[in-house]
Amino acid sequence: MEVIRLDNVSLARRTQEEFSYDLKKTLLSILEGKYRKPVKRQVLNQINLVVTEGEKVGIVGANGSGKSTLLKVICSILKPTTGQVRVRGKIAPLIELGAGFDPEISILDNIILYGVLLGCSEREMRRRTPEILDFAELEDYATVPVKALSSGMVARLGFAIATDVQPDILILDEVLSVGDESFRNKCKRRIDRFWQANATILLVSHDLHFLQASCERVIWLDQGKVRMIGDAIDVVQAYAESARVIPDDELELPSDLNNPASEEAIEENSDEAIEIFPDAELPIEEILIEEPVPTGELFIEIPETPIVWATHIFIANQENKVVDTVNFGDSFYIGLEYEVFQALQSLQIGLYLTDDSDKILLEPASVNWLATIGQINSIGKHKIYINIPAPLLKPGTYYIGGIGLHEKDKETQVIRTHQWLIKRLLSFVVTQAGSYIDEWFGQEVVHPILEWHIE
Amino acid sequence: MAVSFSRQRTLSEAQRYGDLLRVLVRRNLKVRYRGSFLGAYWSLLNPLIMTGVYTMIFGSVFATHYDNSILKYVLAAFTGLVVINFFTAATNQALVSVVGNGALLNKVLLPVSVFPMSAIAANGFQFVISSLPLLAVVTLLSSHNPLFLLALLIPVTALLMVCAGFGFLTSALYVFFRDLPYFYELFVFVLWISSPVFYPEDIVPNELKPFLALNPLFPIIASIRQIAVVGVLPSWHLLVGSLLSGMIILGLGWGCFQWWRSQFMDLL
Numbered sequence: 001m002e003v004i005r006l007d008n009v010s011l012a013r014r015t016q017e018e019f020s021y022d023l024k025k026t027l028l029s030i031l032e033g034k035y036r037k038p039v040k041r042q043v044l045n046q047i048n049l050v051v052t053e054g055e056k057v058g059i060v061g062a063n064g065s066g067k068s069t070l071l072k073v074i075c076s077i078l079k080p081t082t083g084q085v086r087v088r089g090k091i092a093p094l095i096e097l098g099a100g101f102d103p104e105i106s107i108l109d110n111i112i113l114y115g116v117l118l119g120c121s122e123r124e125m126r127r128r129t130p131e132i133l134d135f136a137e138l139e140d141y142a143t144v145p146v147k148a149l150s151s152g153m154v155a156r157l158g159f160a161i162a163t164d165v166q167p168d169i170l171i172l173d174e175v176l177s178v179g180d181e182s183f184r185n186k187c188k189r190r191i192d193r194f195w196q197a198n199a200t201i202l203l204v205s206h207d208l209h210f211l212q213a214s215c216e217r218v219i220w221l222d223q224g225k226v227r228m229i230g231d232a233i234d235v236v237q238a239y240a241e242s243a244r245v246i247p248d249d250e251l252e253l254p255s256d257l258n259n260p261a262s263e264e265a266i267e268e269n270s271d272e273a274i275e276i277f278p279d280a281e282l283p284i285e286e287i288l289i290e291e292p293v294p295t296g297e298l299f300i301e302i303p304e305t306p307i308v309w310a311t312h313i314f315i316a317n318q319e320n321k322v323v324d325t326v327n328f329g330d331s332f333y334i335g336l337e338y339e340v341f342q343a344l345q346s347l348q349i350g351l352y353l354t355d356d357s358d359k360i361l362l363e364p365a366s367v368n369w370l371a372t373i374g375q376i377n378s379i380g381k382h383k384i385y386i387n388i389p390a391p392l393l394k395p396g397t398y399y400i401g402g403i404g405l406h407e408k409d410k411e412t413q414v415i416r417t418h419q420w421l422i423k424r425l426l427s428f429v430v431t432q433a434g435s436y437i438d439e440w441f442g443q444e445v446v447h448p449i450l451e452w453h454i455e
Numbered sequence: 456m457a458v459s460f461s462r463q464r465t466l467s468e469a470q471r472y473g474d475l476l477r478v479l480v481r482r483n484l485k486v487r488y489r490g491s492f493l494g495a496y497w498s499l500l501n502p503l504i505m506t507g508v509y510t511m512i513f514g515s516v517f518a519t520h521y522d523n524s525i526l527k528y529v530l531a532a533f534t535g536l537v538v539i540n541f542f543t544a545a546t547n548q549a550l551v552s553v554v555g556n557g558a559l560l561n562k563v564l565l566p567v568s569v570f571p572m573s574a575i576a577a578n579g580f581q582f583v584i585s586s587l588p589l590l591a592v593v594t595l596l597s598s599h600n601p602l603f604l605l606a607l608l609i610p611v612t613a614l615l616m617v618c619a620g621f622g623f624l625t626s627a628l629y630v631f632f633r634d635l636p637y638f639y640e641l642f643v644f645v646l647w648i649s650s651p652v653f654y655p656e657d658i659v660p661n662e663l664k665p666f667l668a669l670n671p672l673f674p675i676i677a678s679i680r681q682i683a684v685v686g687v688l689p690s691w692h693l694l695v696g697s698l699l700s701g702m703i704i705l706g707l708g709w710g711c712f713q714w715w716r717s718q719f720m721d722l723l
Binding site: 013014021022023024026072075076077078079091100102104105109112113116117118119121122145 | 474559628633634718720721
């Protein structure tokens with residue numbers, strides 16, 4: 001049985017960057033005779049799609065290709081400009097959890113509010129409240145206002161309510177990674193149950209392996225058009241082969257932070273897509289801290305709407321004690337504590353180690369699979385650290401900085417790349433030990449163990 | 456006997472609208488009165504203090520226009536203030552309601568009009584439990600006739616309709632023009648000054664009086680005053696005038712809201 005049918009669906013939307021957003025300017029432009037009708041952009045173009053009951057359909061496409069718009073048309077949040085959409089059954093959106101919560105009122109009230117917003121009756125929600133509290137493991141907090149909960153708890157609550165609604169058609173925009181390990185497993189089991197329960201599922205994800213494994217069909221959207229539709233394995237493969245769409249390749253790290261040109265490049269881009277953390281207004285030079293605090297305590301003021309917020313940078317010795325001097329010959333850890341406030345599609349964190357002249361000696365970046373399994377980019381506090389082996393750094397003063405890249409699906413359907421990059425957050429000293437010094441002439445940068453051989 | 460359970464889940468649209476309205480109004484009131492034991496009665500504080508201030512400054516000067524009774528001036532100022540305060544609070548909340556819930560409207564299919572409606576309804580509820588009982592007591596004291604309470608309901612209904620109409624209109628306009636609050640503040644001020652709240656109607660020059668009649672709150676305040684303060688049934692043209700302006704404004708607001716509604720989502 002057909003549950004979703006789209007016939008020749010096209011949608012033109014007004015772009016949001018319009019001067020007529022402003023009454024004063026609109027009136028003036030009418031008086032001056034300069035008023036133009038708002039420009040519309042074709043977001044979806046001649047889409048045909050039939051989904052039958054119980055089918056699992058994935059949607060892939062580059063950023064801004066119309067994936068979320070397509071889901072909104074199916075949910076009938078947006079009306080197509082031309083064409084027809086027919087949907088049979090109850091749709092539950094499971095997009096960005098927690099959007100419907102009011103932080104001021106209690107969890108109990110929020111459960112009912114959220115459930116009613118999602119389409120349940122008030123009476124039904126009252127009946128289901130205990131179950132939801134139980135699943136979210138928040139029974140003891142029922143009368144606490146939501147603002148008192150941690151972000152992980154809020155995500156848990158959102159998931160518990162949204163999946164309790166038992167829809168005929170489930171819409172998943174990005175697979176969830178909420179809460180701690182055990183709760184994630186619980187979520188996974190619940191989603192698996194939907195999978196087996198013959199519910200129709202529409203799924204947007206950047207995780208191509210997951211799409212291949214869990215969907216029967218995949219739609220590839222490209223600039224509002226269906227580029228390809230068919231068997232999941234084939235479409236995902238074709239999509240992956242078109243090189244420019246792999247999201248991580250689009251994020252370009254400035255390769256040399258010393259080079260003023262690359263810093264300028266970042267600033268220029270910040271106008272359109274790249275936001276420099278923590279404060280987009282601030283030119284990047286001003287983030288450079290001349291006198292680093294030895295302990296790396298709270299170094300930047302918290303932004304008003306933080307996305308990722310680095311709170312602490314540290315150096316620790318092998319006993320996990322925070323230190324500011326390291327003996328030459330002892331390996332140590334450098335690390336970063338940070339908090340993720342909003343669901344991110346990907347996050348990559350780098351630490352870099354510079355010497356006195358700001359020359360970068362090491363710039364390790366976190367590996368992508370950490371984001372794929374949701375460890376690095378899930379909402380909540382994280383600590384990430386890396387081992388620096390010894391002997392490597394020659395005695396002297398060094399600085400540590402942080403760099404991060406994250407991707408987040410904005411409501412505008414444009415996925416923006418955000419970058420932050422902070423230099424000289426922390427200084428530390430590698431102290432001299434022993435009389436190793438005559439092994440080196442002194443112009444070199446690193447001191448690994450090298451062995452002379454003679455024949 | 457076959458009972459289809461799956462069908463029970465689908466709510467009729469009216470039921471869904473009612474449920475939404477109820478939870479949104481409850482949320483609105485809970486947020487507002489969280490932790491304050493006087494609750495809705497705090498909203499009386501503002502008109503009461505303002506009445507005191509006006510009476511101290513203008514009381515003795517304007518008393519001559521109110522049968523030389525300062526008490527009558529107090530009551531007249533209070534009724535005017537209660538009406539204008541309610542109008543300002545309700546429409547200001549309605550104004551931001553659609554844009555404020557834009558993120559939500561982008562994720563879930565909801566009847567958009569429920570947001571301005573809930574702002575008006577929450578304020579209306581507060582009005583009905585705090586100001587209306589006071590007006591009713593005053594009415595009983597001055598008229599000694601319980602039937603006057605029914606007459607009081609006519610201008611109150613008109614007031615709710617005017618507020619709802621402005622609420623729909625401004626919340627829709629605010630989607631397109633984000634600098635609207637600035638202009639609306641000005642508009643409310645003009646409305647406030649042109650409603651005889653703290654001054655007697657008689658002092659307005661005769662040639663300006665027709666303009667006062669354009670103020671939709673004017674017949675409402677005038678009829679509430681006649682019922683509650685003077686203790687007479689208001690002239691029919693005041694009652695008809697207030698109901699008519701209520702219906703016209705509500706119709707206009709609702710019409711514009713529905714007409715522009717299809718363009719909302721592009722801008723939220």
